[in-house]
Amino acid sequence: MRYNIYVGKIFLLLSIFSCLFNLTFLIRRSISILAENVWMTPIFAFGLLSVPYVTYAVRAYVEVIWNAYVPDLIGRKRFGLMKEHVYSSIVLPSDCDIYNHMNNSRYSREADFARTRWYCDTGLLRFMQKTGKYLIMTASTIRYRRSLEVFQSFTIATKIIYWDERNIYLQHKFLTGSNFVNSIIITRMRVLAQNKSAEEFLQEFLGTSSTLEKSPLSAELKHYLNYLETCSNNLRPSSSFVIPK
Known part of the structure; x- marks a missing residue:
């Protein structure tokens, strides 16, 4: 894994130098075109604003195609659903804010990519499709x-850290160095499976009818579930909850 990270950094630096070189050429060319065709300015501005979203979409599709469909073609063994799955990444300049560290919103996006890879590597994505x-x-x-x-x-x-009647709870730990936890995310995934419970959904995927063994409900997850229940009750039309002034 460490070797892959070093190789990834080398390719990243080469990509940055290549992008800077090409970007310089494109900026000079774009300025000359805009000087002759002022009406193209809004189109050029829209294109610049769209770049981050295009790269996100490309990365997402590459993740899915390479990790969900290619393994079926080459016969690669799938990852165990109940095991802890590890996804490696790196902080890019586009992920950072003015303080030169990863923006808070990027944690959720990276967790999305990790969850997508988990879907692909376990075969869960193909099963759902x-x-x-x-x-x-x-x-x-x-x-x-x-x-x-x-x-x-x-x-x-x-x-997977827990499941109840209708939901599966996932935990994402952001780890660095000696497995230091920089951040932790807990997500609640609702099961949409023709009135099947979360356990029945898992049993069907795993190909078993036996009762699945799950971890006990942790104290922090219990508090989080209480928060979600309280939040749902307060948001219902019949709720008498009033925001304090």
């Missing part, structure tokens, strides 16, 4: 402990 039974996120909470700096490598450990 074939059966029409899905998991959708209905809640998420983040705890920040230490910032991630630009070009810092990290891993995201994803695992």
